[in-house]
Amino acid sequence: MTHFLAKVSFAALIALASIPFAAPNASASEWGRPPVAGVQYRPVYGCLPVEAVRKARFAGLRYARVTSVTPRRVVVSGRNYRGWDQMVFANGRGCPLIRR
Numbered sequence: 001m002t003h004f005l006a007k008v009s010f011a012a013l014i015a016l017a018s019i020p021f022a023a024p025n026a027s028a029s030e031w032g033r034p035p036v037a038g039v040q041y042r043p044v045y046g047c048l049p050v051e052a053v054r055k056a057r058f059a060g061l062r063y064a065r066v067t068s069v070t071p072r073r074v075v076v077s078g079r080n081y082r083g084w085d086q087m088v089f090a091n092g093r094g095c096p097l098i099r100r
Contacts, residue, residue: 047074047095055095056087073098 049066056064056076064078067086074089089095 045093047089047091047093049074052076052087052089052095055089055097059087059097059100061085061087 049069052074053064053066053076056078060080061076061078062080064076064087066074067077068075070091072091074091074095076087076089078085078087085100087097088099090098
């Protein structure tokens with residue numbers, strides 16, 4: 001009988017000790033405001049057209065605009081000191097230049 005009382009009292013002690021750990025988790029949210037969800041941004045693996053135009057303007061192409069976007073390349077057209085010109089960028093991270 002003493003073993004039974006020892007086991008029951010030990011189980012009650014563990015049950016009472018675990019209650020304070022569960023209470024803060026349940027009361028952590030405020031009732032007046034919805035929970036704030038973290039915004040997850042998708043990493044950019046391709047070449048953004050804005051970035052291709054920026055790189056073309058930096059390379060000396062004036063009036064640069066995106067002419068064509070395919071899964072493999074981004075074509076930017078504009079004027080340089082000789083006349084109309086095109087720059088072709090790979091549709092990958094960092095917009096590497098393929099052809100000028």
